[in-house]
Amino acid sequence: MKLSQITSITSGINERRNPQGSIYYLSASDFIAPHTLDPLLEPSIMPSPKLEKHFLNKGDVIILSKGHHGFIAHSYQAIKEPAVASSIFMVLRDINPKVLPEYIAWYINLKATQKELINFSRGSALPAINKRILSDLKIQIPDLETQRKIVRLDSLKKAETKIINKLDQLKTIELEIVLKNKIQ
Known part of the structure; x- marks a missing residue:
């Protein structure tokens, strides 16, 4: 099924930042992990009536x-x-209720899907995809229960990776302390 058959696709917007702003303006660097915004992120654009239709909703x-x-x-x-x-993003909204947003994100982030998007991207200096490329992207949609299981397994795998990385950091620190004590 094509992505355009299960969601609407729009572009992000281009706005000027302002330290007195009260609206969060999400850019690529604001994500410290998939689906995880930097907790120190501050609002950075001023409100205006034209912005309201661009407000993100949970599940976009x-x-x-x-x-x-x-x-x-x-x-x-x-x-x-x-x-x-921000304008660096494409936004999927009004997603069919039979499809989990987290499943769509997981599917798009698959290496095979990323390779497909890269192959269809435009530009050599800075590869880019547009609404048409995303609209035509074919996505396999299993039943909701299977989607939930996939999303849960992916979440557990990411948590495992985070724990393993933290354990590796702690082992490195421990080894450095032991070795430093040996040479003193």
Whole structure:
């Protein structure tokens, strides 16, 4: 099934930042992990009536549309709101209720899907995807229960990786302390 058959696709917006702003303006660097916004992120754009239609809703999926490191998708969890996506993103909203936003993000982030998007991207200096490329992207949609299991397993795998990395850091620190004590 094509992505355009299960969701509407829009572009992020281009706004000027302002330290007195009260609206979060999400850029690629604001995500410290998939679906996880930097907790220190501050609002940075001023409110205006034209922005309201661009406010992100919980369950929207935002996809990086430019860059050399792939076209990473994030499921917006509404931790920081109101928020809008910057123009570096494409936004999937009004997602069919039979499809989990987290599943769409997982599917888009698969290496095979990323390879497909890279192959269809435009531009040599800075690869980019557009609405048409995303609209035509074929996505396999299993039943909701299977989607939930996939999302849960993916979440557990990411948690495991985080724990393993932390354990490795602690072992490195421990080894450095032991070795330093040996030479003193």
